[in-house]
Structures are given as structure tokens and as C-alpha cells.
Amino acid sequence: MNKKKGIVITSTIITTIILIVICFIVFNISPYDLYGGDRCPKCKSTNVGTFFYGEYDPEFEDSITLAKVEEGVLIPGGCVIDYDSPKYRCNDCSFMWGKY
Numbered sequence: 001m002n003k004k005k006g007i008v009i010t011s012t013i014i015t016t017i018i019l020i021v022i023c024f025i026v027f028n029i030s031p032y033d034l035y036g037g038d039r040c041p042k043c044k045s046t047n048v049g050t051f052f053y054g055e056y057d058p059e060f061e062d063s064i065t066l067a068k069v070e071e072g073v074l075i076p077g078g079c080v081i082d083y084d085s086p087k088y089r090c091n092d093c094s095f096m097w098g099k100y
């Protein structure tokens with residue numbers, strides 16, 4: 001490989017990386033958002049809870065929902081969904097990620 005070819009390939013790679021970074025910034029996503037809810041991206045724990053939004057009053061919820069909240073499978077996230085409301089939370093290290 002000659003020197004010129006090497007420079008072209010290197011600059012192509014750098015341009016691609018910059019474009020990907022710009023996409024992440026523009027669409028306000030973090031690399032963690034690409035992870036699903038089956039495993040914590042930080043500590044790899046499978047003890048992951050999913051947020052749910054909307055009204056939540058333990059007095060009026062059915063027993064299945066209550067049990068899931070108790071286990072940490074479901075997490076009440078409140079009534080208001082923000083643009084940065086998380087979708088998942090790790091029950092071991094409390095890390096939150098994902099977009100709702």
C-alpha cells in the first residue's frame with residue numbers, strides 16, 4: 001500500500017466516525033440506547049426493569065402489576081414522559097438507559 005492510498009483510507013474512516021457522532025448528537029441518542037432491555041450495558045446484569053409511564057396508584061393496580069413492581073420488573077416512571085425518559089433500569093447498579 002502506498003502512502004497516498006493510506007491517507008485516503010484513513011480520512012474516509014475518520015469522516016465516517018465523525019458522521020456517526022453527528023447522527024448521535026442530532027438524534028440525541030447515546031450508544032447505550034442501542035442496547036435492549038435484556039442485559040445491563042454497564043454491569044451485564046440481567047436483573048433489568050422496564051419503566052412504564054402513566055398514572056400509577058398502588059391502591060388501584062391489579063395484583064400482577066403490583067407483584068411486578070415489587071420484583072423490579074416494572075418501574076413506575078410517573079405520568080409525564082420526557083424526551084429523555086429512560087426505558088430500562090438495572091436493578092443491580094441503578095444505571096438507566098434507552099428511550100421511551
Ligand SMILES: [Zn+2]
Binds near residue numbers: 045091
Ligand atoms: Zn447494571
